[in-house]
Amino acid sequence: MYQSNKKKRQWKEEKERLLNMTREERRKEYREYVSLDNIPSLMEELKRKASSNDESSEEIQVKNSLCEKVSLYKGDITQLEVDAIVNAANTSLLGGGGVDGCIHRASGPTLLAECRELGGCETGQAKITCGYELPAKYVIHTVGPIARGHISPNHKQDLASCYNSSLTLATENDIRTIAFPCISTGIYGYPNEPAANVALTTVKEFLKKNRDKIDRVIFCVFLEVDFKIYKRKLNEFFPKDGGDDEEGEKCDSEEMKEDSEGKPKSPPMKKIKEKKEDASSLDSPDEDYSTEEATGNTQDMTVMSLETDEGNDVSSPTADPLEEVEEITDPDELENMETSQPKVPMETEGSDRDPAEPSDVQKEIASPSNETCQESGPKDTNEDANEA
Ligand SMILES: NC(=O)c1ccc[n+]([C@H]2O[C@H](COP(=O)([O-])OP(=O)(O)OC[C@H]3O[C@@H](n4cnc5c(N)ncnc54)[C@H](O)[C@@H]3O)[C@@H](O)[C@H]2O)c1
Numbered sequence: 428m429y430q431s432n433k434k435k436r437q438w439k440e441e442k443e444r445l446l447n448m449t450r451e452e453r454r455k456e457y458r459e460y461v462s463l464d465n466i467p468s469l470m471e472e473l474k475r476k477a478s479s480n481d482e483s484s485e486e487i488q489v490k491n492s493l494c495e496k497v498s499l500y501k502g503d504i505t506q507l508e509v510d511a512i513v514n515a516a517n518t519s520l521l522g523g524g525g526v527d528g529c530i531h532r533a534s535g536p537t538l539l540a541e542c543r544e545l546g547g548c549e550t551g552q553a554k555i556t557c558g559y560e561l562p563a564k565y566v567i568h569t570v571g572p573i574a575r576g577h578i579s580p581n582h583k584q585d586l587a588s589c590y591n592s593s594l595t596l597a598t599e600n601d602i603r604t605i606a607f608p609c610i611s612t613g614i615y616g617y618p619n620e621p622a623a624n625v626a627l628t629t630v631k632e633f634l635k636k637n638r639d640k641i642d643r644v645i646f647c648v649f650l651e652v653d654f655k656i657y658k659r660k661l662n663e664f665f666p667k668d669g670g671d672d673e674e675g676e677k678c679d680s681e682e683m684k685e686d687s688e689g690k691p692k693s694p695p696m697k698k699i700k701e702k703k704e705d706a707s708s709l710d711s712p713d714e715d716y717s718t719e720e721a722t723g724n725t726q727d728m729t730v731m732s733l734e735t736d737e738g739n740d741v742s743s744p745t746a747d748p749l750e751e752v753e754e755i756t757d758p759d760e761l762e763n764m765e766t767s768q769p770k771v772p773m774e775t776e777g778s779d780r781d782p783a784e785p786s787d788v789q790k791e792i793a794s795p796s797n798e799t800c801q802e803s804g805p806k807d808t809n810e811d812a813n814e815a
Pocket residue numbers: 502503504505515516517522523524525526527528529571608609610611612613614615616647648649650653752753764765770800
């Protein structure tokens with residue numbers, strides 16, 4: 428049988444085998460993972476903060492607030508044990524660098540075999556495959572806009588469409604827990620903060636209309652610059668007192684006036700609302716942003732707490748960048764990147780992983796070390812995230 432036919436048959440059989448397994452059975456097959464139990468929702472973080480400040484956690488109203496459906500996680504998305512992780516891919520769907528390269532490397536060569544059958548993907552659209560050797564059952568591949576620091580209304584629409592298409596595909600496949608990287612903010616040069624606004628606005632709108640279909644959306648950040656942006660914004664977009672019906676209208680005015688050290692907090696939600704884009708206002712005029720925002724320090728990968736700065740912020744700077752990403756600034760080079768071969772060497776389709784790989788149940792990693800996805804391998808880390 429030709430190699431390609433054999434591989435085609437293999438990925439279909441492998442996909443069927445894996446998707447019919449229970450989580451316990453699958454855990455015997457993947458190396459390391461971070462379970463959802465170790466990724467607190469925003470609501471859980473707020474309750475934890477209330478109890479650590481000796482406030483009555485009863486004050487934390489759960490008036491059908493969406494903040495129990497979102498989390499912020501800082502680390503390697505390939506380690507998250509969720510129903511689906513989203514890949515920031517390119518239109519070829521044949522792999523590349525950045526998070527795309529990490530996901531393909533961690534998932535193994537069978538992912539590429541399935542991707543080859545998908546016939547690519549348009550910008551703003553999404554396609555789904557099995558997760559194979561990942562802790563995630565599925566990978567949803569989406570293609571963000573190439574903004575190169577200059578955001579047009581089309582770029583915003585396309586980026587919002589990435590989140591909407593991925594979430595729609597998730598609900599169509601009974602996927603209830605999903606993790607997003609910061610789509611388009613790496614090599615595609617979409618400035619970090621505007622991208623976070625689009626992501627948070629789009630996810631919030633989707634969750635308001637599909638509360639019963641999604642249990643958790645995890646914003647998985649990798650860089651400190653994104654960690655700080657999402658940490659600041661998540662409470663604004665998903666306030667603890669609900670207030671999800673009006674788009675960012677309601678806020679706990681006491682909460683917003685000043686933080687515990689009396690420092691003025693960000694302006695009242697009303698002003699933020701005026702500035703904040705929402706899904707309907709994605710066609711605001713072009714905005715030029717320096718792409719300095721698109722770069723930023725890299726930090727260790729830590730399950731973080733959504734505390735304000737005086738809280739138990741557990742992220743701590745590390746010296747080494749997570750990976751040396753070659754900054755591609757030449758637009759032509761970026762444009763033809765769509766057809767470029769994977770930047771980071773991936774296992775070729777013919778190479779099979781060593782069957783002698785350890786099959787024992789993997790140690791759950793809860794506080795991943797600051798190794799990058801390229802270096803991840805069998806590790807004996809088994810601390811409880813809560814001690815992180
Ligand atoms: N970065 C590169 O050098 C490079 C080269 C070729 C292709 N690509 C990839 O980049 C293009 C898409 O650009 P993009 O800006 O949407 O994606 P991206 O360049 O992967 O950046 C998206 C975001 O993901 C972050 N990230 C990187 N690794 C991980 C990880 N393991 N877990 C969680 N987050 C992570 C990264 O820091 C950034 O915030 C595609 O062509 C894709 O193949 C990247």
